[in-house]
Amino acid sequence: MQARDAAAVADLATQLGYPSSEVEIADRFGALKDRRDARVLVGEGSNGAIVGWIHMQITESLESGARAEIWGLVVAEPARGAGVGKALVEAGERWALSSGLKVIVVRSNTIRLEAHKFYEHLGYQVIKTQKAFRKRL
Numbered sequence: 001m002q003a004r005d006a007a008a009v010a011d012l013a014t015q016l017g018y019p020s021s022e023v024e025i026a027d028r029f030g031a032l033k034d035r036r037d038a039r040v041l042v043g044e045g046s047n048g049a050i051v052g053w054i055h056m057q058i059t060e061s062l063e064s065g066a067r068a069e070i071w072g073l074v075v076a077e078p079a080r081g082a083g084v085g086k087a088l089v090e091a092g093e094r095w096a097l098s099s100g101l102k103v104i105v106v107r108s109n110t111i112r113l114e115a116h117k118f119y120e121h122l123g124y125q126v127i128k129t130q131k132a133f134r135k136r137l
């Protein structure tokens, strides 16, 4: 991703269910772009338009150590089913491997049944089902 992609990435984040403005995405990308533990990759259509993005993040916890996680993935509705999602995940996997990691985790809302089939098709296995909690401070 580059800064100029912010509007298209914001559009797709909104499609994913996370309403975001161009300015918000530009700010968040600005905070991520130079970090070694984060990578945002975009997929481009033949006309150069952004048709998908993936956010990869390396997380490090006491109980599991370092691993790569897919923190966001979306492909524009008209571009789905054409291999863009797979290409983005494979690019994310290459980045994780090149960062020395051998495991990728992805958490996906229980309602995203099609995404679950997609991940399973790409070799990902369900390891558990969780509840997510939030508290406003």
Ligand SMILES: CC(C)(COP(=O)(O)OP(=O)(O)OC[C@H]1O[C@@H](n2cnc3c(N)ncnc32)[C@H](O)[C@@H]1OP(=O)(O)O)[C@@H](O)C(=O)NCCC(=O)NCCS
Pocket: 016, 072, 073, 074, 075, 076, 079, 080, 081, 082, 083, 084, 085, 086, 087, 106, 107, 108, 109, 112, 113, 114, 115, 117, 118, 121, 122
């Ligand atoms: C999930 C998503 C990223 C998949 O991207 P995509 O570009 O449509 O998927 P691809 O065309 O790359 O599919 C790759 C492979 O998975 C298979 N696949 C994709 N969706 C599938 C489904 N619902 N059931 C079974 N197989 C599926 C494809 O047939 C293809 O198989 P092949 O490589 O053997 O030809 C896309 O549908 C999307 O953005 N969905 C909405 C947002 C979302 O749910 N994101 C995930 C959040 S965790």
